[in-house]
Amino acid sequence: MTKKLPDKTVERLSQYRRALLNYLASGKHHIFSHEIANLLHITAVQVRRDIMLIGYTGTLRQGYDVKELIDIIGKIIDSRDGQKVAVVGIGNLGRAIMGYFSGKRTKLNIVAAFDTNPEKVNKIYAGIPCYHNEMLKDIIKNEGISIAVISVPGEYAEKVAEDLILAGIKGIINFSPKPLNVPSHVYLQEFDIVTMLEKVAYFVKKA
Amino acid sequence: MTKKLPDKTVERLSQYRRALLNYLASGKHHIFSHEIANLLHITAVQVRRDIMLIGYTGTLRQGYDVKELIDIIGKIIDSRDGQKVAVVGIGNLGRAIMGYFSGKRTKLNIVAAFDTNPEKVNKIYAGIPCYHNEMLKDIIKNEGISIAVISVPGEYAEKVAEDLILAGIKGIINFSPKPLNVPSHVYLQEFDIVTMLEKVAYFVKKA
DNA sequence: TTAACACTGTTATTTTTTTCACAGATATTT
DNA sequence: AAATATCTGTGAAAAAAATAACAGTGTTAA
Ligand SMILES: NC(=O)c1ccc[n+]([C@@H]2O[C@H](COP(=O)([O-])OP(=O)(O)OC[C@H]3O[C@@H](n4cnc5c(N)ncnc54)[C@H](O)[C@@H]3O)[C@@H](O)[C@H]2O)c1
Ligand SMILES: NC(=O)c1ccc[n+]([C@@H]2O[C@H](COP(=O)([O-])OP(=O)(O)OC[C@H]3O[C@@H](n4cnc5c(N)ncnc54)[C@H](O)[C@@H]3O)[C@@H](O)[C@H]2O)c1
Numbered sequence: 001m002t003k004k005l006p007d008k009t010v011e012r013l014s015q016y017r018r019a020l021l022n023y024l025a026s027g028k029h030h031i032f033s034h035e036i037a038n039l040l041h042i043t044a045v046q047v048r049r050d051i052m053l054i055g056y057t058g059t060l061r062q063g064y065d066v067k068e069l070i071d072i073i074g075k076i077i078d079s080r081d082g083q084k085v086a087v088v089g090i091g092n093l094g095r096a097i098m099g100y101f102s103g104k105r106t107k108l109n110i111v112a113a114f115d116t117n118p119e120k121v122n123k124i125y126a127g128i129p130c131y132h133n134e135m136l137k138d139i140i141k142n143e144g145i146s147i148a149v150i151s152v153p154g155e156y157a158e159k160v161a162e163d164l165i166l167a168g169i170k171g172i173i174n175f176s177p178k179p180l181n182v183p184s185h186v187y188l189q190e191f192d193i194v195t196m197l198e199k200v201a202y203f204v205k206k207a
Numbered sequence: 208m209t210k211k212l213p214d215k216t217v218e219r220l221s222q223y224r225r226a227l228l229n230y231l232a233s234g235k236h237h238i239f240s241h242e243i244a245n246l247l248h249i250t251a252v253q254v255r256r257d258i259m260l261i262g263y264t265g266t267l268r269q270g271y272d273v274k275e276l277i278d279i280i281g282k283i284i285d286s287r288d289g290q291k292v293a294v295v296g297i298g299n300l301g302r303a304i305m306g307y308f309s310g311k312r313t314k315l316n317i318v319a320a321f322d323t324n325p326e327k328v329n330k331i332y333a334g335i336p337c338y339h340n341e342m343l344k345d346i347i348k349n350e351g352i353s354i355a356v357i358s359v360p361g362e363y364a365e366k367v368a369e370d371l372i373l374a375g376i377k378g379i380i381n382f383s384p385k386p387l388n389v390p391s392h393v394y395l396q397e398f399d400i401v402t403m404l405e406k407v408a409y410f411v412k413k414a
Numbered sequence: 415t416t417a418a419c420a421c422t423g424t425t426a427t428t429t430t431t432t433t434c435a436c437a438g439a440t441a442t443t444t
Numbered sequence: 445a446a447a448t449a450t451c452t453g454t455g456a457a458a459a460a461a462a463t464a465a466c467a468g469t470g471t472t473a474a
Contacts, residue, residue, distance in 0.1 A: 004413070007406075008431065014405040019386065032451070039386055041395070044452095045433060052453060060439050060451055077409045085404065092303035097400055099299060100384075108404055146411055147404065171411040173403060177307075179226065179246055187410045188248070189403060193304055196380060196396060197292065197315055197354065198221040199214075202284045203394045204353055204378040206211065215461065239421070252463060259423060267421055267470050 009050045010077060015040055016050070017073045024066050032063035078107035084145040086169075088160050089152030090115045090130055093175055097149060102126040108147070112139050116156075133163070140167040147171040154178040216257045217284060222247055223257070224280045231273050239270035285314035291352040293376075295367050296359030297322045297337055300382055304356060309333040315354070319346050323363075340370070347374035354378040361385040 005013075019039040023031060033051070034044035051057075051064065056072045058064040087094050090113050101110050113130040115121055121132045131139060139145070148164050150157055150172060157176035164172060171187040174180050182188045212220075226246040230238060240258070241251035258271065263279045265271040294301050297320050308317050320337040322328055328339045338346060346352070355371045357364055357379060364383035371379060378394040381387050389395045 006431070010409050011402060011406050014402040015399070018384065018399070018401065034451090041386070041388075043433075046431095048452065049432085049454080058452060061441060063451070077405055079408065079412045083408050083411070092299045092306060096299035096303055100400065104401065106401065106405075108401075108408055147407055149400075149404075171407040173400075173407060177225065179248070181248075187407055189407050191398075191403065192222070192225070193307065193356075193380075194225065194311065194313065194315075195218060195221040196398065197356075198284055198313075199217050200354055200378040200380060200394055200396050201286065201290050201315055202217050204290070205286045213461070241421090250463075253461095255422065256424085256462085265422060267468090270421075 005053055005076070009053055012040070012042070012046075012050055013054070013073050013077055016047070017070055017077075020066050020070050020073075024070070029066055030059075030062040030064065031066050031069075033058070035063070074107070082107035082109055083147055084112075084143055085110045085147045085149065086112045086114065086136075086140060086145045087128075087149045087151060088114045088133070088136070088164070089150065089156075089176075090117075090120050090125055091151060094149070094151040095125055097151065098126040098128055102128075111143055111145060114139075133160075136163055137167040140164070140169060145169065147173070149173045149175065150180075151175045212260055212283070216260055219247070219249070219253075219257055220261065220280050220284055223254070224277055224284075227273050227277050227280075231277070236273055237266075237269040237271065238273050238276075240265070242270070281314070289314035289316055290354055291315075291319075291350055292317045292354045292356065293319045293321065293343075293347060293352045294335075294356045294358060295321045295340070295343070295371070296357065296363075296383075297324075297327050297332055298358060301356070301358040302332055304358065305333040305335055309335075318350055318352060321346075340367075343370055344374040347371070347376060352376065354380070356380045356382065357387075358382045 016036060019036065020031070033047040036047045037044040051069070054072060054076050056069060085108055087098055087110055094113065098110055098113065110128055113125055113128050114133050114136050115130055116133050120130050123130050146169065148169050150160055152160055154177045157174065157178040157180060161172060161180045161182060165182060165186055169186065172180070172182060172189070174188065174190045177192065179190060180188060223243060226243065227238070240254040243254045244251040258265070258276070261279060261283050263276060292315055294305055294317055301320065305317055305320065317335055320332055320335050321340050321343050322337055323340050327337050330337050353376065355376050357367055359367055361384045364381065364385040364387060368379060368387045368389060372389060372393055376393065379387070379389060381395065381397045384399065386397060387395060
């Protein structure tokens, strides 16, 4: 499966899997494209096309085998041995993220948290140890952490990003309001709830 | 400006404004398209096209007037009198969101928070009063709140959404892991960090 | 005063993403 | 056993988004 998938498809595959895991829990083993579509508020064709792109095939009368589909999606989007994730900045947001992950068993494991506040360092949050930033480079290298979430106040975000990159991180999700500059070999994704809210507000206003 | 703007343009306009406010704070009054582009890691053409779509025009030698551009963007994406926002579920995530907004002065005002936990009800968080869910309908109607953020545990999300919709809410941002069903006159935006992380992981893996 | 330059605004083109439309398959009904 | 209904898979078309290409214009420099 080396040919590259459309960006949007990758995003939806992750969503499909989440929905399918849920669905499986309700005891059903087969699902139709239009049922998946309903779960995510998209169209059935879209679902079928995405599934086509990853090379899976459903059965005519029963639709897709939920377990198989979950597995195939995993084969596509997960790394074989999983990837390790670090969270930098254990404030409200950092803790919310760590708490959110702690239930899930995914191939993405948050294995370390970092903070500079002595009150937070050397404690455990949602089962994950919090280290002082001084340790950042060593731990990221030794553990082989490839992805980091930045949830520190804006004024520190740039420095944190630099340190992460020096430590060899490959992907960054930035929640701080400070847009970052990263070299092109680092995949950067920024997220801002204000932007999201303003977009919603715009479309609400128009209606 | 009644013609509808592309979805993505709306999103970027919000980002431009954020970046421009920042930039203005650094004392500069004019900016070139390629400078804006650098701030957001996109191309200058993209910036010029977006600005073209909102009908603003820069000057040849100096680029865009930062203040004017900020104002124009406001005219486009803000409602005249602002829109009111509520946050339901004042856990780590809800508090992170409220804290994040408390600094900003935008046309979007978080004016109420809701929770069911008696320890949280009737307290103030980031300057905003937290009410019991029982009050939800009344307050949303009376205050004219049009947008809500759902950050309650998944099992309650559906019920909360129903109540919000009955109360007349127009837009919902759902952070809970439970996909919601809303009537078509309600604009729904879901967000899941697992999806975002899995996407980053996928692209990191490929590199 | 002319040439080189550095911008914007916009048309045209390309790329990406979504949707349409229908062939093929199989179960169900008549 | 024929007609009907209901799925999937996919080529073709359409729509949306991004990029390229360049005309127009003031500015500076020669
Ligand atoms: N993008 C969004 O939607 C969004 C939403 C909420 C918050 N935020 C942003 O996320 C960040 C965190 O928000 P929060 O509510 O958790 O804030 P917070 O103040 O509760 O937490 C910040 C944490 O970062 C730690 N910290 C400070 N400097 C650090 C450094 N150099 N290295 C490591 N840790 C450091 C602090 O000790 C603290 O624990 C802020 O920048 C905030 O603006 C973004
Ligand atoms: N989408 C994401 O990226 C993301 C990230 C983190 C957390 N989450 C989700 O967001 C939600 C909140 O996360 P958190 O870390 O803040 O959890 P939390 O447990 O800290 O907070 C949940 C809050 O909701 C309140 N609550 C419970 N039932 C309620 C109800 N019916 N009405 C109003 N309030 C109610 C609780 O009293 C609590 O204050 C969870 O569903 C979590 O899974 C999503």
